[in-house]
Amino acid sequence: MIKSPTNELYFSMLRIRMVEERIAELYSEQEMRCPVHLSIGQEAIAVGVCEYLDEQDIVMSAHRAHAHYLAKGGNLKSLLAELYGKSTGCAMGKGGSMHLVDLASGFFAAVPIVGSTIPIAVGVAWAFKMKKSSNIVVVFLGDGATEQGVFFESLDFASLKNVPILFVCENNFYSVYSQLHVRQAPGRKISTLAESHGIKTYTGDGNNITQVSEIADEAINYIKRNNTPAFIELETFRWLEHCGPNGDDELGYRKKGELDEWIKRDPLSNYEDLLIEKNQLSKKDILEFKEIILNEIDDAFKFAKESPFPELNVLNQHIYKN
């Protein structure tokens, strides 16, 4: 079973990986009929950051949100049922993969307009500050989002009002097929944009869970201690296509060998090797973990597939609140 915090990080990454691999595997059945943006290869950031959050702290994200949702404690059954468009989904099938929500676990929302959750997350965090709450907000964003106007507007306001928010930039170097260097001036680091707004900034290897955890722990403590924002830029890489269950390296938009290099830096298997080397994890543990997770995944998919679709009258519900 899970014996230690280090094992817990491993377990959490493994679980997210296995959930998304199952989504990819079953996607071709054409029953999950919504766009899915899988995080395979990027799990360490979600897990390492969410590890240090309280349940009442809030997480928000964008289109590639499964890992963040699960790392924050979002309900797996509700996630899968949402992908299947069922009434038991986290948004009754009205949102799909790109609009995840689990208020009970503090996963507030994710939206697929790049950058648009950033100011909303700042507003949620600002409200915490106005209410004199000690809670904070984490907003996950990609490198592409840092090109949006609202990104800069949000940094300005967060800095102006000392808003307790952690911006976590997952820099995976591509926006769909477009490389970073055709979108942003080469040599200018994303983190400097936050720094220039007077925001405490950290950078690191997003595929190294130990490093992610250390940075996140420090940044979150800094925010809670000083009641002010912080920014983390972490480098990582998406293994699969931008949207969908398959690889797409054959399209040639990435440099030859780039993906292979990043697969060697797999956050999950490298951490597994490290823990085994340190005798903190055994092969037996891994098998045990995998069995636990497989059972949970089987159950959750069964639940999602067997759940009913929403009743037709749900179409006209939730347009206005009385």
Added chain:
Amino acid sequence: MRELKYSDAILEATDFSLAHDPTVLIIGLGVPDPKGIFGTTSGLQDKYGDQRVMDMPLAENGMTGIIIGASLNGFRPVLTHQRVEFAMLSIEQIVNQAAKWFYMNAGQQNVPIVIRLIIGRGWGQGAQHSQSLESWFSHIPGLKVVMPSNAYDAKGLLISSIEDNNPVIFLEHRWLHNTIDNVPSEGYRIPIGEARVAREGKDLTIVAHSYMVLEAIRCADVLKTKGISIEVIDLRSIRPLDTETILNSVKKTGRLIVADNGWIHFGVSAEIISLVTETIFDKLLCAPERIGMNDSPSPSTRALAENFYPKAKNIAKIVCKVMRNNLDLIVLFPEDNLPSDIPDPSFKGPF
């Protein structure tokens, strides 16, 4: 009853809401400045402090997202822009986020925000300071759109808007700010989605909203002296639309003119005429008519703006056509001595 200016009625409604609900926040560029957004926010920061009444960065889209976020976490923010056009920068947050939030999460989180927008007119405002874009906002399920035409309604509708659990676009016409009406000093509410019969009549219905209600009333009052009985419907809310009041009136009169505050193509007047022809075609005695802004951007010079905005006389001309009447409108609607680019002598510009 006590008389009050429209802008002071807005101020009173805001003051009332701040006093009655500690979660109300007032945000906007210029909110605490010496002009106080045409007087509508004057003194509020002194009274409620800079944590609740505040200026903001020039970041309309970001600030809209920020108030959405604050509304998800317990607050009721009111964001004000001094011109409708400034909200164009925040269409993404208004249309994609605020309007759809409650639906996208299946009713788990709602967005109780108000966005006050001011429609400019006159004194050479030009193409980017004078648009009346209520039809854009009204097109979107999830938004409510409110356009009071007088001080009494402005106060009651603003209080209702702030208390509403949904995003409300509150459109004020700059030329209404100085108009005076009887306004109770206590707080009161006017339900969103209820039109008002501003003048009762039996021959013809004019449906209008915002500033055009004043022109429609002027037209009705003058033509009444010539025996034409006009009913004027003041929509007050564009979305939700009070279809019942409109239909009841046209059922009675059999004739319809819509005096649109914006452009007529694809706009509010198109919607109302569709409603009436789809629902009670058999009650119509003649084809419905409409009038609105000239189908061009708004020019700055008063020489051209004169023909951009329809007035009571222009409405009356359509009334005569519909009623097959040959009244001498030049006698009935003499040119007043006011320059055409100001609403009243107290308006000295610059905006």
